[in-house]
Amino acid sequence: MTIMAAARATSDAPIPLLVCDEFPVVLELNDERVVTLLCTPSGLTELAVGWLYCEGLIDGVDELLAVGACDQLSRMRVFAESARPLVQSEWRRVITSGCGSGHAIDPQELATLPAVTSDLRFPLARLEELMREIALGGPIKRAIGGVHSAALIDESGILAHYEDVGRHNAVDKCIGRALLTGLDLGRVVLCATGRVSSEMAFKASRCGIPIIASLNSTTSLAVELAGHVGVTIVAKAIGRKRLVYTHPERITGMDEGKFATPV
Secondary structure: OEEEEOOOOOOOOOEEEEOOOOEEEEEEEOOEEEEEEEEOOOOHHHHHHHHHHHOOOOOOHHHEEEEEEEOOOOEEEEEEOOOOOOOOOHHHHOOOOOOOOOOOOOHHHHOOOOOOOOOOOEEHHHHHHHHHHHHOOOHHHHHOOOOEEEEEEEOOEEEEEEEEOOHHHHHHHHHHHHHHHOOOHHHOEEEEOOOEOHHHHHHHHHHOOOEEEEOOOEOHHHHHHHHHHOOEEEEOOOOOOOEEOOOHHHEEOOOOOOOEOOO
8 A cells, every 4th residue: 555654853844655555444244244353455255254254253264155256355255154152251342462463372262172183293404494485474574564474385395374463363364275175284384473472372272273373472371382282383584593392202303502491
């Protein structure tokens, strides 16, 4: 998007400047409004499918009847065969640390999360190589900045890569892409440029993703949740300050001089 603004505080005349797009998109499921997502208006089908799956409102793409955008991309309409109602508990009113969308994890919900049992092992050197590629960003970051990136990788390379103003939106887009293309989420690493939050660990558990790697740090609740469900968190994945917080056995080729594991 282009806006007219002063490039400098001392400038009198406004000039056209590029900024990243951020729009509210209403998501409807079977003609019922379930959420409004503030997001970058691209990859909206993937975003809708990924968000609905992570929220437990659909159990897979085989339930989908139709997905489409309306009203100049301001509304996504999804029709599914056996969609579950969105449960609105008091806990859902908690404002999360995520941006773009938020899922507050009910303490009772934690006990029902599926364990991630994947036996995936991933070489540290290859992880760093691919994280450096992801750090370069996509077209929005390179042109304007102001967005987060998320990606799904395996040892062959980057399988899905999305940008969004909300880091959880970018994650949902990757998950939606995987579901729509039949990608085995138990054999991939979820990569992110932003902080690993508890909601991101929740999404990994819901999808069976065994490893989350980030260029940034993580949070105490994310570490607690990941440790409980069997997800590996690798933070600050590039450079000598890397940390693996949970289930380090999945990362191969570690060297204590380069990779610290907190107690």
